[in-house]
Amino acid sequence: MPDMPNRSRPTLSETTAVDTVTALPARVDLILRPRWMIPVVPAGVVLENRDLVIHESRIVALCPREQTAQRYLASSTEDLPEHVLIPGLVNAHCHAAMALMRGIADDQPLQSWLETAIWPLESRWASTEMVRDGTLLACAEMLRAGITTFNDMYFFPEAAAEVVEQCGIRASLGILAFDVPSAYGHDADDYLNKGLAVRDALRDHPRLSFMLAPHAPYTVSDATFERVAMLAAQTNLGIHIHVHETQTEVDQSLQQYGERPIERLERLGILGPQTLAVHSVALNDADIAVLARHNTQVAHCPTANLKLASGIARTTALQGAGINIGLGTDGAAGNNRLDLLSEARLAGLLAKGASGDASALPAHTLIYMATLGGARALGLSERIGSLEPGKQADLCAIRFDGAATQPVFDPASHILYAAGREHVSDVWVDGQSVVKKKQLAQISEEEVSLKAKLWQNRFRG
Numbered sequence: 001m002p003d004m005p006n007r008s009r010p011t012l013s014e015t016t017a018v019d020t021v022t023a024l025p026a027r028v029d030l031i032l033r034p035r036w037m038i039p040v041v042p043a044g045v046v047l048e049n050r051d052l053v054i055h056e057s058r059i060v061a062l063c064p065r066e067q068t069a070q071r072y073l074a075s076s077t078e079d080l081p082e083h084v085l086i087p088g089l090v091n092a093h094c095h096a097a098m099a100l101m102r103g104i105a106d107d108q109p110l111q112s113w114l115e116t117a118i119w120p121l122e123s124r125w126a127s128t129e130m131v132r133d134g135t136l137l138a139c140a141e142m143l144r145a146g147i148t149t150f151n152d153m154y155f156f157p158e159a160a161a162e163v164v165e166q167c168g169i170r171a172s173l174g175i176l177a178f179d180v181p182s183a184y185g186h187d188a189d190d191y192l193n194k195g196l197a198v199r200d201a202l203r204d205h206p207r208l209s210f211m212l213a214p215h216a217p218y219t220v221s222d223a224t225f226e227r228v229a230m231l232a233a234q235t236n237l238g239i240h241i242h243v244h245e246t247q248t249e250v251d252q253s254l255q256q257y258g259e260r261p262i263e264r265l266e267r268l269g270i271l272g273p274q275t276l277a278v279h280s281v282a283l284n285d286a287d288i289a290v291l292a293r294h295n296t297q298v299a300h301c302p303t304a305n306l307k308l309a310s311g312i313a314r315t316t317a318l319q320g321a322g323i324n325i326g327l328g329t330d331g332a333a334g335n336n337r338l339d340l341l342s343e344a345r346l347a348g349l350l351a352k353g354a355s356g357d358a359s360a361l362p363a364h365t366l367i368y369m370a371t372l373g374g375a376r377a378l379g380l381s382e383r384i385g386s387l388e389p390g391k392q393a394d395l396c397a398i399r400f401d402g403a404a405t406q407p408v409f410d411p412a413s414h415i416l417y418a419a420g421r422e423h424v425s426d427v428w429v430d431g432q433s434v435v436k437k438k439q440l441a442q443i444s445e446e447e448v449s450l451k452a453k454l455w456q457n458r459f460r461g
C-alpha cells in the first residue's frame with residue numbers, strides 16, 4: 001500500500017489516540033489479513049475478520065477488519081485469504097547441528113546410539129564449522145516448518161549464534177555443562193566458562209537468549225550440578241537438562257547414588273520454575289509430585305522417545321499436576337525431522353491412546369503446547385508465544401489449499417489432524433519475513449543442502 005502523499009502523519013509512538021474516530025491513522029510497518037487467527041491467548045479462540053497490525057517488530061493490534069483502514073496506514077499489507085495465522089512455533093528442545101547426522105544411525109536404543117555412533121563422530125568432527133553448517137541446515141528446515149524459536153543444547157554455541165543472526169530465527173542457546181571431554185571442552189568448568197563468555201558477548205542480541213545446559217544426570221557430577229545451581233541463582237538463567245529419558249537412566253542412578261535422578265536433582269538445587277526437564281518419560285507418581293512442587297517445566301519429545309524405545313511420557317498426568325509442557329523435536333540425528341506440527345499431532349494421539357480418553361490433549365491445548373507452552377518453558381512468555389499486543393511478531397501462516405485440507409470446519413483441529421508442515425506458507429520473526437510463499441527469504445536452501453552433502457562425504461570417509 002503506498003504512503004499517503006503530501007501529508008505528515010503521526011507514527012504510532014507519537015499518538016496514543018489511534019482508537020478515537022477523529023485521529024489520523026497511525027503509520028505501521030505491516031498489516032496481515034488472514035482468513036482465521038488463533039491468538040492462543042485467550043485460550044480456545046478462533047478469530048475471523050481481524051487484521052494483525054505490526055510495527056517495529058511487535059504486534060500492535062488484532063484489529064476488527066472494518067476498522068483497520070480508519071486506524072492504521074501500513075507500509076505493506078498482505079492478504080492471507082486461505083490461511084490461519086498462529087504464533088510462531090517454539091521448539092523447546094533440540095540439538096540443531098546434529099541435523100548433519102540425520103539418518104546416520106537408526107533403529108538403535110539410546111545408549112548404543114550415543115556410545116557407538118554419535119559420540120565417536122562428534123569427538124572426531126565437532127568444530128565451529130560443523131556447528132555452523134549443521135545449525136544452518138536445521139534452521140532452514142525449522143523455519144520452513146513454522147518454527148520461529150528453538151532451544152538448543154550443543155557444542156560451540158557461538159557458531160549457532162552466527163547462524164541465528166544470519167537466518168533471522170530466534171534461539172535460546174545452551175551454556176553446556178558436561179563431565180565428558182570433547183573437541184569443545186576438556187572439563188565441566190571449561191564448558192561453562194566458554195558458554196558464559198558467549199552469553200556475555202551476546203546478551204543484548206534481540207533474538208538470542210541463554211539457558212544453563214547441564215546435559216543429563218548420567219553425564220554430570222554432583223560438583224558440576226552444584227556449580228550450575230549457584231550460577232543459576234547468580235545470573236537468573238534457566239536450566240535446560242535431559243531428565244528421566246529412560247528407565248535404564250533411573251535404574252543406574254539408583255545403583256550409583258541410591259536416588260532417582262529427580263531426587264538427586266532436587267537435593268542439588270537444580271529443580272525450580274526456570275528449569276526445563278526434557279523428556280521426563282520414566283516418571284512415577286512421586287517424581288511428578290516433585291516436579292509439580294518445584295513448578296518445573298517439561299519438554300515433551302514424543303517422536304524421539306518412541307524411536308529410541310524410551311517410552312511414552314505421561315502427559316495427561318503431568319498436565320493434571322499443573323505442570324507446563326512444551327514440545328521438542330530433539331536432534332534430527334534421533335528424530336529424524338525437525339517438525340513441531342508432527343510432534344504436536346503425535347503428542348495428541350499418544351495422550352488419547354494411552355489414556356483411553358479421546359478428549360485428552362485437544363487441538364487448542366496442543367497448539368498452546370507448541371507455542372506459548374514452549375515459550376513459558378524457555379522463560380520467554382512475556383515476549384513470544386501468543387498473538388497479543390506488545391509481543392514480538394513471531395508468526396506462522398498455514399494455508400489450507402488443495403484437496404487434503406478441504407473442507408475446513410475447525411481451523412484449530414485442522415492444523416493438527418489434516419495439515420502438516422508442508423502447508424506452512426509464510427513465517428515472520430520480529431515482523432521480518434523469513435519464509436515467503438514456502439521459500440526461505442533470508443538464506444538459500446540450495447546452498448544449505450550443498451553444505452549438508454559435503455558433510456555427508458566427510459562423515460563417510
Ligand SMILES: [Zn+2]
Nearest residue numbers: 095242330331
Ligand atoms: Zn536431547
